[in-house]
Amino acid sequence: MPGKLKALQARDIPAPAGQIESATRYNADMTTACDASAYELHNPEAPDGVIFLCDHASNKVPEELGSLGLPPAEFERHIGYDIGAARLTRALADRFAAPAFIARWSRLVVDLNRGEDDPTVVMKLSDERIVPGNRDLDAAGIADRIARYHAPYHQAIAARIAESRGKGGFPVLISMHSFTPVWRGKPRPWHIGVLWDKDARLAKPLLARLHREGDIVAGDNEPYTGALANDCLYRHGTMNGLPHVLVEVRQDLIADEDGAARWAARLERILRDAIEAMGAPAIQFTRPLPAAKGPAMDEKTRTELEAAAFRRLVAHLRARTDVQNIDLMGLAGFCRNCLGDWYRESAAEKGITLEKDQAREIVYGMPPAEWKERYQKEASPEQQAEFAKAMSQKTHS
Numbered sequence: 513m514p515g516k517l518k519a520l521q522a523r524d525i526p527a528p529a530g531q532i533e534s535a536t537r538y539n540a541d542m543t544t545a546c547d548a549s550a551y552e553l554h555n556p557e558a559p560d561g562v563i564f565l566c567d568h569a570s571n572k573v574p575e576e577l578g579s580l581g582l583p584p585a586e587f588e589r590h591i592g593y594d595i596g597a598a599r600l601t602r603a604l605a606d607r608f609a610a611p612a613f614i615a616r617w618s619r620l621v622v623d624l625n626r627g628e629d630d631p632t633v634v635m636k637l638s639d640e641r642i643v644p645g646n647r648d649l650d651a652a653g654i655a656d657r658i659a660r661y662h663a664p665y666h667q668a669i670a671a672r673i674a675e676s677r678g679k680g681g682f683p684v685l686i687s688m689h690s691f692t693p694v695w696r697g698k699p700r701p702w703h704i705g706v707l708w709d710k711d712a713r714l715a716k717p718l719l720a721r722l723h724r725e726g727d728i729v730a731g732d733n734e735p736y737t738g739a740l741a742n743d744c745l746y747r748h749g750t751m752n753g754l755p756h757v758l759v760e761v762r763q764d765l766i767a768d769e770d771g772a773a774r775w776a777a778r779l780e781r782i783l784r785d786a787i788e789a790m791g792a793p794a795i796q797f798t799r800p801l802p803a804a805k806g807p808a809m810d811e812k813t814r815t816e817l818e819a820a821a822f823r824r825l826v827a828h829l830r831a832r833t834d835v836q837n838i839d840l841m842g843l844a845g846f847c848r849n850c851l852g853d854w855y856r857e858s859a860a861e862k863g864i865t866l867e868k869d870q871a872r873e874i875v876y877g878m879p880p881a882e883w884k885e886r887y888q889k890e891a892s893p894e895q896q897a898e899f900a901k902a903m904s905q906k907t908h909s
Contacts, residue, residue: 550624550664554612555605560676562787564605564612565669565687567624567744569598572617574661580620581644591638592618594690596766601688603776604783613669620646622662625689627742633658669748677752682793684714685749685756686783690763691735702731705760707738709750710798714757717789721782735760753795826851830877833887842898848883851875 554564571592573580579587586592598614605612615624619635620643626633634654636646649657676683693700704722708715715738722730733739738758740746749756759779766772800814809817829835829848837847852872859866869880876883891899 549616549668550661551616551668552614553668554602554614555609556611558605558609558611560611560672560681560683562608562610563669563672563676563683563685564601564608564610565685565744565748566594566597566601566612566614566689567665567687568594568619568689569601569615570617573621574617577621577645580646582620582641586641587618587620589639590692590763591635591641592620595763596761596768596772597688597690599769599772600690600761600766600776600779603772604686604688604780607776607780608783611672613665613672615665617661622657624662624665625687625740625744627747628658628662630742633662666744666747669744673748673752673754682795683754684787684793685745685754687745687756687758689758689760690766691760693762693764695735700735700762702729702734702760703762703765704728705731705734705736707733707736707758707760708756709739709746711750711756711796713755713790713796714786718757718759718783718786721786721789725782731760750797750799751801753797755790755793755796826875826877829875833883836889836891836895838891838895838899842895842901848872848875849880852880 571587573587601612601614604610619625620638621634623630623633623635634646634649634657636643636649673683691700691705706715706719706722715732719730719732722728738745745756745758748754761775761779764771766775800811800818829851837849840847849872852875853868855874856866856868856871859871872880878886
């Protein structure tokens with residue numbers, strides 16, 4: 513295997529035609545079992561510990577859109593779909609016994625890895641090729657594409673995540689893509705790319721694990737960047753605070769069935785190790801949270817507003833000394849100590865070291881021992897029982 517990978521690194525040719533045709537036939541087979549929805553849910557009854565996503569799985573076009581004015585050969589290229597990604601996603605989902613959301617239609621219909629407001633959500637020009645069926649679409653036409661083929665995919669993912677969260681789960685999201693071996697005449701050296709934004713919980717251990725293999729050239733936010741606002745993982749991972757990562761695999765490695773099977777076996781082991789190294793999944797927000805409605809604001813303004821809300825919460829808790837920590841834990845699963853600990857963890861991410869009591873004093877307004885002596889009351893058996901129940905369901909450090 514090492515020799516094969518090193519040889520592939522220097523190849524300056526696209527995937528063999530036979531492999532591409534094989535992958536194309538697979539996509540045709542994939543869509544025959546689907547209904548008219550925008551996606552296919554593979555392993556629908558599987559548990560939600562890991563959820564796989566494949567935004568660019570298919571090169572098919574809905575019948576009502578014809579061929580978008582393009583010859584069939586164009587849909588066998590990367591502009592039509594991610595070659596091999598669907599097969600690899602299915603194989604990984606089966607190995608993990610996990611659900612997978614697999615796009616039914618070509619990204620030339622609508623790009624599921626773009627936000628609704630992204631000007632490239634419906635591509636009018638792709639890889640220097642005009643898409644006649646998209647060229648003259650106005651705002652209403654684009655909105656119709658989004659409503660028919662984009663929104664159902666994301667609504668289904670959001671519903672599955674909400675269902676899992678409602679049961680106390682923290683699903684890990686893994687989005688699978690593939691990239692071309694050569695871009696504009698220049699060979700790409702990577703076998704795999706790991707794309708991420710600001711949440712490195714899974715990306716960093718995954719990169720470390722890939723590098724330890726010795727024969728894999730892994731790109732850190734290569735050949736693309738994971739910092740794309742409103743893309744699929746931004747929407748479902750970042751904005752939900754869930755651990756997530758986008759994995760790009762070079763197409764010539766997975767374009768045929770044997771290659772996809774080999775890499776599924778290898779990636780299963782690597783991904784499981786990375787997930788274990790990440791630690792227990794939990795909610796962690798790495799970007800300011802936008803309002804569902806209301807005026808648009810930049811990230812700096814949102815951060816300032818969130819900081820102001822935190823200061824007001826701290827002031828409220830300082831004033832309400834009658835509210836006991838044990839009651840907060842029983843009702844909401846957090847208390848003053850938790851806020852102090854979160855503050856300390858955030859400081860550590862910025863390279864600032866705070867002792868536990870130093871951070872907690874910021875919340876209490878005095879040393880925690882002093883607050884305890886002044887205001888803490890003896891806990892009743894009922895309070896202790898609620899506290900024990902809350903601790904058994906605790907979702908944070």
